[in-house]
Amino acid sequence: MNRPFVSDAGKGAFLYKKLIGGDRMRTMDKKEIPFTVDHVGSFLRSERLKTARENFSEGNITKEQLRVIENEEIENLIEQEKSAGLHGITDGELRRSFWHLDFLEHLNGVEGYVPEGGYNQKFHGKAAPSYNIRVTGRISFNKNHPFLEDFAFLKDKVESDESLIAKVSVPSPNMILRQELLANDGNSRIHQIYSDLSSFYHDLSQTYKEVIHAYYEKDCRYLQFDDTNWAVFSRY
Template sequence: MSAPRNPPFRAEHIGSLLRPDELVKKRYAVAEKSTPPEELKPIEEKAIKDIVKLQEECGIHSITNGEHSRHQFWGTFFETLQGMEEINLREGGYDQSIFRAYAPDVKSFMHAKTVPNQVTIATGKIKHTGTSSFLPEFEYLKTLVPESEWKNIKLTLTSPSWYHFRYGPKKAYVDGAYQNDDEYFADVAEAYQTELKILYDAGLRNGQVDDPNLAYFCSEAMLEGWKNDKENFQTAEEQLDAYIKFYNQCLERPSDFHLGIHLCRGNYINSAHFAEGAYDNIATKLFNNLNVSTYYLEYDTPRAGGFEPLKQLPKNKNVVLGVVTSKFPELESQKEMVERVHKAADYVAEGSGSSREEALKRLSVSPQCGFASHAEGNSLSHEDMRNKLKLIRSIADEVWPGQA
């Protein structure tokens, strides 16, 4: 079986795009209850129209709403599930000991003497309500592009383990809600399946799961912390295996639903990252055992390692090479980026016993992550972002002339 194509397209981006200041300020004002909620929607819709136009002008075919309808990249999927509660909103808050102190994002928050917001855990049995928090994003995007292009719209989705990994063993749920991870995973998977069916029935055919957590298993610092945590009842490798099995339960889908997964090492305010480490630790299992068609991989700096793990890529899967940074304004050399794409293709070819030309058929190019995983966005301007997207298009046109 050959790898799917269109989507992914040769020139891709990861989903989030810089929000206009007016939108950011208005959303904060609504959150602080200093502005009525109804004032947000027209500003949000205008921002989405503008960001769709920008993508089209830059030659991007996997259109997203720039995540302009969200404050943070993961959206509100878990918060809208029955049984899930934002315990940070409780009077008296919560006990910080529930966190894995060595989880890369948690470690960074604690170093800054803050804690993650949306501290969401299961306080009862998890069940989908039948109402999707992602569906309105898709439905509005459908009004902005021709019906013939609805299949290209890309919706970014929450990592299944987002509210599991950051908490210590059996702390993603309270006593009485679940006895073990298997029970918790089963209910999350059923809710995820309901979500995907709602979106599929509405016409979605291109999804991307945003998942920093699997990339954290590349971090030697995280793995050392895991090893030294006496509360852990399984090794890090066993947890990775459990996650892959869990993800596969979540991600069952019809054959015409293209689904990819984005792995990076964090993308936070002021262009910070949370972790480092090459894909070598997880490549074999990631590429061969996880039921997705496309991997959107961070590859803009040495912290992500080399292309050698791409030798493990099966012939029926794609990789989108995130060789252009979305964190800083300096524009990469197109010549150097084309050379990097060819170098990556050589490793794919070596692993599959094929030619560079054959390997290139399974590759695309993109920025390494979104430009605004969180509301404030990265340390670059809107014009810088436009130039980066145009560069992605130019790289793709040079490597794959005439292909979308």
């Protein structure tokens, strides 16, 4: 049986962890995982895709029409990744508005919202769009999480070539802590829901176990946890 790899990616470093013990996973005609050279998987959006998103937000096209354009742009990106010699192929996260919030807001017990103060980060002096997530109830995995369907599309387009493997990155559990403890600026309700944070940590751990198994059931064998806040929480 092929064993899945779960990797943790921080800024400037990749640490790979095995979900199940044993030797490194090898599959027929695929390169050994983890690869010597790899990438997180997020790519710049094309002008066509950015225009489509604007048209969707303004009500000029339907969600179905937007998805057709996303599919076409992802297929174009897959060909570019293959041409560059990559073996772990992602969808570029082209369906996401944020690299982390889109995934987190579709977990049970988490909602996306527009904070009055905006998102609390700036990039090269420019503020990120005003959007965030917060915990609203006991956290658990959403078995109808839309990212699973997104992965199925990617896998279908990639793994007809046995030398390639479809790869997906999701935000680590740490990112919920980051948003709740540092980014909510008075909007966090977590202490109202969890009087004892040890229960929150338990639910979060169980949720991510189910995330891993849900991707495994979709035949995903390369799942990466993306994390940018290890240094922040090392102080606590």
